[in-house]
Amino acid sequence: MTPKKLRLGVLASGGGTNLQSIIDNCQQQTIDAEIAVVICNNPDAGALARAEKAGRPHLCINHRDFKQREDFDRAVVAALQEAGVELVVLAGFMRIISAAFLEAFPQRIINIHPSLLPAFPGLHVQKKALEYGARFSGCTVHFVDGGVDTGPIIIQAVVPVLDGDTEESLSARILQQEHMIYSHAIQLFAEGRVQMNGRRVQIKGAQDNQSALINPPL
């Protein structure tokens, strides 16, 4: 018997490379999930074309058509519920999630951010990491809460920052890890392995790995 697949609602505002990676993993059945709907707030979002090409349901709910943020959020929540979404996956979605939206999907909205949170929240984070002179950066899959990139952390990947790095080269190194950990996080939800302990997230059955990295290397 094929296990029931976790129904994903993906929200995106832009090109959607993280969406593409999730589409690919769903199609290749490397994760037990399926894309129930892709919703964009921007009619030009490349994510809509990716969903179309993959034959997945998609719609644009243009935030400019709504006077109040709450009305926009209500429309998005209704569309997600209509599609039977179980996990809301933000993939470059550039709108703040309102309290009413959070309440509609408690502990069921996740985001990916291209830094090792709590370092470098917000925008332009690879540039900030380079300018700070951090020796490591990475990416973080976290629950969405009322703040900006402040929710409980599910999984992180760390990569070194190299002396010759530009914003582009560091972004590319991090993006490679984003594609791995975002689908992995979705699979952890599909397997029912994500548990909360205060704001510490625990993954049932996860192995301990005590590896360390030093940069610059010894």
Next chain:
Amino acid sequence: MTPKKLRLGVLASGGGTNLQSIIDNCQQQTIDAEIAVVICNNPDAGALARAEKAGRPHLCINHRDFKQREDFDRAVVAALQEAGVELVVLAGFMRIISAAFLEAFPQRIINIHPSLLPAFPGLHVQKKALEYGARFSGCTVHFVDGGVDTGPIIIQAVVPVLDGDTEESLSARILQQEHMIYSHAIQLFAEGRVQMNGRRVQIKGAQDNQSALINPPL
């Protein structure tokens, strides 16, 4: 011909396990440095006993004997200069370094901090990292500047935070890396390989290592 050894002035307020690791590495000649003087601001500091046992010059300059912080700093700077110190190494030194002190040793004062800065500056950082639910923490050797743990980063080590971690177990995992990277940073100074590029520190001749870590592991 034996190369000239880099003369270190180590400032400590407490037990000094990082001092001990530097003493050991100097004695075993795994670094081209020698301890010119150990200065404590606290007569009970275990670091004084460690210096005594290792036969290295040491003195207590009690900050309580000075009405003004500047006077205390002037006394410390005079003692460091008297000892011919070339690199000032803070090892659990719980006093803020004044501007006059910084000017006396420009880009020659380093500190180690038990987090992956800029995440978790200040005190009780392993507890903060656990409570936040960070998947990675680590330690940072950085130049001291006028702020709290804000100076340019020389070297960092990253370790995973494990589900069962307590403040003690995480601190121990980080401390193991502290002992490695602090002596390594000193050796980079001894070899003249530390260069500034704005606030990005570059290490001449360092190898690139593109390894990544994911926690929890895939």
